[in-house]
Structures are given as structure tokens and as C-alpha cells.
Amino acid sequence: MFSIKQNHTIELRSTRLQTLDDFERVSDRLRSALGARRLVITEPDPRRVTIRVIYEEALQAGYAEERFFQSLSRPHDFSSLPFAIDELGQEVCLNFHEAPHLLGAGTSGSGKSVGAQALLASIVTADGPKRLFLVDPKRVELSMWGPLAESHATTAEAMTATVEAVRAEMTRRYEVMDERGVRKLTDNPALYEELGGTCVLVVDEVAEVLAAGGKEVGQALSSIAQLGRAASVLLLCFTQRPSADLFGKTTGTETLRSNLSNLIAWRVLRRPDVDVILGAGAASDDGKDASAIPSSMPGAAYCSFSEVMVRTPYLSDERLLDFINREKGHDFTIQG
Ligand SMILES: Nc1ncnc2c1ncn2[C@@H]1O[C@H](COP(=O)(O)OP(=O)(O)O)[C@@H](O)[C@H]1O
Numbered sequence: 001m002f003s004i005k006q007n008h009t010i011e012l013r014s015t016r017l018q019t020l021d022d023f024e025r026v027s028d029r030l031r032s033a034l035g036a037r038r039l040v041i042t043e044p045d046p047r048r049v050t051i052r053v054i055y056e057e058a059l060q061a062g063y064a065e066e067r068f069f070q071s072l073s074r075p076h077d078f079s080s081l082p083f084a085i086d087e088l089g090q091e092v093c094l095n096f097h098e099a100p101h102l103l104g105a106g107t108s109g110s111g112k113s114v115g116a117q118a119l120l121a122s123i124v125t126a127d128g129p130k131r132l133f134l135v136d137p138k139r140v141e142l143s144m145w146g147p148l149a150e151s152h153a154t155t156a157e158a159m160t161a162t163v164e165a166v167r168a169e170m171t172r173r174y175e176v177m178d179e180r181g182v183r184k185l186t187d188n189p190a191l192y193e194e195l196g197g198t199c200v201l202v203v204d205e206v207a208e209v210l211a212a213g214g215k216e217v218g219q220a221l222s223s224i225a226q227l228g229r230a231a232s233v234l235l236l237c238f239t240q241r242p243s244a245d246l247f248g249k250t251t252g253t254e255t256l257r258s259n260l261s262n263l264i265a266w267r268v269l270r271r272p273d274v275d276v277i278l279g280a281g282a283a284s285d286d287g288k289d290a291s292a293i294p295s296s297m298p299g300a301a302y303c304s305f306s307e308v309m310v311r312t313p314y315l316s317d318e319r320l321l322d323f324i325n326r327e328k329g330h331d332f333t334i335q336g
């Protein structure tokens with residue numbers, strides 16, 4: 001009966017003999033009996049136990065570009081942004097209504113920038129208006145998106161100016177919202193449209209940005225992370241230095257980390273890095289050991305919004321350029 005060596009899910013009704021604890025106690029034996037690589041056992045509700053049986057690398061083949069673009073063509077908004085597939089081959093979306101902002105980390109070459117591109121593709125095809133701001137110290141990673149953004153900052157000066165501009169926009173939004181008695185921008189669709197929809201600030205290599213811009217930039221980013229949500233201002237940060245000292249007093253970012261609630265760990269070099277990114281115990285207790293992701297699988301990651309490993313799509317430059325050219329002018333506010 002267990003000869004199907006394909007990833008699958010077993011659903012069991014809990015009885016007194018089949019509680020989550022019972023299964024966890026025997027999970028190692030069950031895993032080897034099934035010849036599976038990994039079991040993910042959860043209890044979606046008190047009456048059910050779900051066992052996901054994961055064989056070999058379902059993610060090895062990657063997330064086909066074609067399938068991703070198909071997902072993008074379906075209506076989606078900031079509560080359902082197509083982003084990755086998981087080990088069971090299912091699509092994983094980001095929900096920025098449920099949890100604001102994002103921190104993505106991983107060693108060099110792990111797939112952060114490619115992941116950022118996928119997320120950008122998802123964002124620009126989302127329903128409704130949006131405004132895009134890019135901070136890109138590496139200068140090339142996000143340059144393709146320049147035509148769809150209000151700024152693509154690559155120098156220390158421009159990066160500081162861009163982050164400040166987004167903070168100023170957030171403050172302006174709060175002023176208008178106060179005047180009109182609106183507490184959360186998405187509660188008032190007309191005003192949401194009027195103010196330009198969701199403002200997205202993407203910061204690649206945040207450690208470099210903080211090193212170049214200093215406390216001023218750090219405080220502005222922290223303030224956006226703390227207050228942005230109600231004003232529909234989103235901060236997406238990527239870093240290859242997920243060390244514990246990245247966020248702290250010297251850069252004015254002691255509150256930044258805790259306000260970034262969507263967390264992604266691509267491959268990291270050391271296991272303790274996982275806990276810095278995903279939270280204490282992620283590697284040991286939740287089985288999200290991103291230091292064990294093979295370097296042959298760039299784009300594979302563990303994240304806060306999936307129990308199992310995910311992989312983002314790899315989008316070819318050619319296809320992306322074509323896509324961006326088609327998107328230009330759609331729902332975008334580009335202000336002088
Ligand atoms: N999701 C993916 N699927 C397949 N290959 C990928 C994926 N993400 C990245 N790669 C490969 O890995 C390389 C490095 O990815 P990149 O996003 O630039 O890494 P990082 O920004 O973390 O340094 C890419 O040029 C690509 O060849």
C-alpha cells in the first residue's frame with residue numbers, strides 16, 4: 001500500500017490512539033518504513049492528523065517559469081501573491097494582509113535576487129494601483145525593473161533619498177487618513193486608490209544599505225516597518241548577512257527585525273543563521289534547517305508561511321524583459 005514513491009498527504013482522523021504526539025513518537029520508524037526523506041506531521045484541527053510524506057527532491061526540477069506566469073495571469077492581490085511551489089508541488093502565496101513586510105536572507109548565490117524578481121513580477125500583476133521604489137546597492141540585480149519604479153537607487157545618496165521619500169509618503173498618507181478619519185487605508189478603497197494603492201519599497205542587500213546610509217536610513221526603514229502597514233506601505237528586505245548583529249542600535253534598527261513578519265531563509269552557511277532569520281528553534285524544532293539546503297538547488301528556501309521547503313521560480317532575463325515591457329503603464333503611478 002505504501003509503494004507509491006510520490007509525495008503525498010495522508011489524512012487521519014484522530015482517535016485516542018492516533019494523536020499528534022503518538023505519531024511524532026513513531027515518526028522516525030514510520031518514515032523509514034515508507035522509505036521517505038521526510039515526514040511533516042501536523043494537526044490542522046483537533047480531530048485530524050495530517051502526515052505529509054516527502055520522497056526525494058520534488059523541488060529538484062524547480063518551479064517552471066511557464067507555470068509561474070500562468071499563476072500570475074490569474075487575478076491576485078496583496079493577500080495572494082504567487083511566489084513559490086512547495087515540496088508537495090503546491091503553489092505557495094504570500095499574504096501581506098495577514099502579515100506585513102518581508103525579510104529574505106541567504107548566502108551569496110542562494111537565490112535571493114531571483115526570488116525578489118519573482119515577487120516583483122507577482123506584485124506588478126496584482127490588482128489595483130501600486131507604487132514601486134527600489135534600493136539596489138549591487139546596481140544590477142533590480143535594474144530591469146527600473147522602468148516600472150519611481151526610483152531605482154544605487155548610490156548611497158540616492159538610496160538615502162529613496163528611503164526618506166517612502167517615509168515621507170507614509171507620513172503624508174497618515175495625515176490624509178487622519179483628516180478623513182481612516183485608520184487603515186485598505187478599509188477605504190476610494191482613498192486607497194486616490195493615494196496610489198500599495199507602496200512597495202524593495203531593499204536588496206540591506207546590510208550594505210545600512211553600512212552606506214548609516215543611522216538615518218536605519219531609522220527610516222525601522223519606522224516604515226513599524227508604521228507602514230496601516231498606510232499600505234510595504235518593506236521587503238533582502239540580505240546575505242543574516243548575522244545577529246545586523247539589526248541593532250548602531251544602525252538605528254533595533255526594532256526593524258521584529259516588524260518584518262514574512263520570513264524567508266534561502267540556503268545559509270551556518271545553522272545558527274536559520275534561527276536569526278526564521279526565529280529561535282526554526283532549524284531544530286520545526287525542521288526548517290536552511291543550512292542543509294544543497295547548493296545545487298538555488299531558489300530553495302524555508303519560510304514562515306509554509307511548513308515545508310519551497311522553491312521560487314527562475315525567470316529568464318528575456319522573458320522578464322518582455323513581461324516588464326508589457327506591464328509598463330499598467331496600474332502604475334510614476335510621479336516625477
Ligand atoms: N529559483 C531558482 N531556480 C533555479 N535557479 C536559480 C533560482 N534562483 C537562483 N538561481 C540560480 O542561482 C543564481 C544566483 O541567484 P541570485 O538570486 O542572484 O542569488 P543571490 O541574490 O542570493 O546572491 C542565479 O543566477 C541562477 O542561476
Ligand SMILES: [Mg+2]
Binds near residue numbers: 112113114141
Ligand atoms: Mg543578490
